[in-house]
Amino acid sequence: MNKNGQTSTKRKIFRGGVKQLNINISSFEAVLAMIRTPGAILTLISYGSKTGFIFRLDIPANNPELVQFMALNNEKTALTKPVYTLVLKFAIISEDPSDNLDTLRVDANNFYKYTETLQDFFTEAYNQQDIYISTLSPSGNPVTISVVDFSNFDPTKGQELIDVVKPLAFGDRKSNEVLEYMKYSLGQVSSRRLGMITMELANDGFKELADVNAIAYNVDSNYALAQIFTLFTNRKLVNYDCHRGNILANPTPNMGEELAKLIDFGRVVGVADRTLQGIPATDTIEIIQLYNRVSGSDYETDRARVTTYRTGDLFIVESGRGTNETWVIDRMEDILKFIANLDYAVNCILNDFASTHWDKPQISGMLIHLYGEPFKNHWGTESNPWIHGTSPPAWTRIDDTIYKYRQIADFIRRIATQPQSQRNLVSVSAVQRMVQNGEIYSLNIGNNYDRSHVVLTPPPTLVQATMGGPQTQVIGPPNYNPRATYMPQRAYVQNNDSDYDLSNPLKGGRVKKNRNYRKSKKSRKSRKSRKSRKNRR
DSSP states (O other), X not given: OOTTSOOOOOOOEESSSEEESOTTSOHHXXXXXXXXXXXXXXXXXXXXXXXXXXXXXXXXXXXXXXXXXXXXXXXXXXXXXXXXXXXXXXXXXXXXXXXXXXXXXXXXXXXXXXXXXXXXXXXXXXXXXXXXXXXXXXXXXXXXXXXXXXXXXXXXXHHHHHHXXXXXXXXXXXXXXXXXXXXXXXXXXTTOEEEEEEEEOSSTTOEEGGGSOHHXXXXXXXXXXXXXXXXXXXXXXXXXXXXXXXXXXXXXXXXXXXXXXXXXXXXXXXOSSSSOBTSOHHHHHHHHHHHHHHHTSOHHHHHHHHTTOOGGGGOOOTTSTTOSHHHHHHHHXXXXXXXXXXHHHHHHHHHOGGGGTOOSOTTHHHHHHHHOGGGXXXXXXXXXXXXXXXXXXXXXXXXTHHHHHHHHHHHHHHHHSOOOOSSXXXXXXXXXXXXXXXXXXXXXXXXXXXXXXXXXXXXXXEEEOOSSSSOEEEEOOOXXXXXXXXXXXXXXXXXXXXXXXOOOOXXXXXXXXXXXXXXXXXXXXXXXXXXXXXXXX
8 A cells, every 4th residue: 555545556576486575676686785785794605516606695684674575484375584695606607618717726725616608507597496486386395495686797797796795705714715716717808707696595594504513414404305306206307416515404403494405406407208308418328328337227217217206105104005114215215316326427427527536426415314424435446547337335224214214204295285374375376376477586588687787886975065165066975775776876076056967777677866856957947937927027
C-alpha cells in the first residue's frame, strides 16, 4: 500500500527464491550496494581450485535497513529472511586457450591457476541456478545456493572493482595476496576480463566443510552426500569437482536449520543417456575405457542400472517391499561407486591429475568419511608415465558406515518431503509459476552481462559553501545510501544558477532526478513569471 492508501501495483523482483528489495536497480547494483555498505567485511573462503577465487561478503547483521535481498524463511511460507551474507566467486576470463596465468604463491605453496572462457563461466552460473530451481521443490531445501547475479568486467573496471573490495578485507594477508594476484593478472594481458558469480547465503554462519569441528563435519558430510544422491536421482548429473572446498557447512548444525550446501557446478556431466553430456566427444571413448578399468565393470551396464533409481528408492521403510535398510544402502553404494569411478576417469583424462599427484576422485573426502583410510591412497601406479586405475581401494564397510548411511537416508527423505504448511511457496506448481512469470532470477543466454560501464564508487555529495564570494556548490564528503541508484561522477564546481550537467543513466537502470535541479528550474520559471507580470503592469 502506498502513502495515499492505495494498493501498489509494482511487481516484486525475486532472484531464485530470493526477493530483491530495490526494484529500481539491477541485480549487480544490489550486490554493489552490499559491497559499499558501511561495516561490510570480505573474507577469503578458497583459492586452491583450478580457476576460481571465492570470498564471502558480510554486512552488519540485525539491521534490516542494510539488506538488499530476502530469502525463504525456515517455514518455507514467505520470503522474509534477511540475507546478510553473499558468496562472491571470481575468475580470470580469457578466450585464448594458450593464455596461461602466473603461479599463485600463498604461504610458500604454489597454486597453478588457469583462465576460463566467458562461456564456461556463464555455464557454471547457469547450471547452478538451474539445479537450484529444479531442487527447490518439494521441500524448499535445494542442494545448492541461489545465484543472484552474473557479471563480467573489462580489465580496467575489474581492477577498479578489486580496489573497491580490497579494503573490506581489513589487511588480511591471504585475502590481500589473492586480490593482488587477481589485479596483477588482469593487467598482464589486455584481452583478459574479470568474471563474478554472486550467490546468496541466508545462513551467514556457513564455512568451508574442512573448517568446522568434528561433530559438524560428520553431520554436514552426511547431508552433503544426501544432496549428491538427490541431485543424481532427480537430474542424472555427476559433479566431478565435488571436493570439500566446494561444500559449505553449518558449523553449529541444528536439524531445524539449513545444513550443508553444494557449490561450484562448473564441471558437471549428464548421464541420462548413453552420451556423456558436457564432455568433449573426442574424450568420451578414453574416459569410458578408464572407467571400465578402474571399476572392473562396464560403463553402459552400470549407467543403465543406477539411472533407474528414484529418490524414493533411497527411503528406508522397514515394512515396504524393496525399501529395507540393506537394500537401500546397497543402492546408495551402487550410485556412489558409479559417481566416484566416473569422477576419477573424467578428471584423469581431462585434467591430468597425475601431474598434480592427485590420482583419486575429487569426491574422495566424502569417500574417506564413509569408508575410512584406504580411500586416501592413489588409485593408480606411479611410474613414467603414470598408469591410472590400477589399484582402486576396496569398498569395505567399516563400523560406522552403516550408521552414516542411515542418517543419509533420513536426510534424503527430509530433502524430498513437502512441508505441511498452510502456504507453500516451494510446491512444483508455485516454482513453475515463478519461473514463467520471470519472478525467479534466470540467466539469458543472449545477454553478455558486461558491467564495465557501471559506476562502482558513489558520487560526492554537493555541499553548500558558506564562506566568501558568490554562493557556489563544491564537492563535499561522500554520503552513501546503500539503496540509492547513482549517476556517473562529474568532478566540477558549479554555480547555483546553472543547470546540473547530468550524465546518461546507467544502461538498464533507473536514475532518480536531482531535487535541487527541479527546484532550480521552478525558481527560474517563477522569476520569469513575476517579471512578465511586472512588465504588463
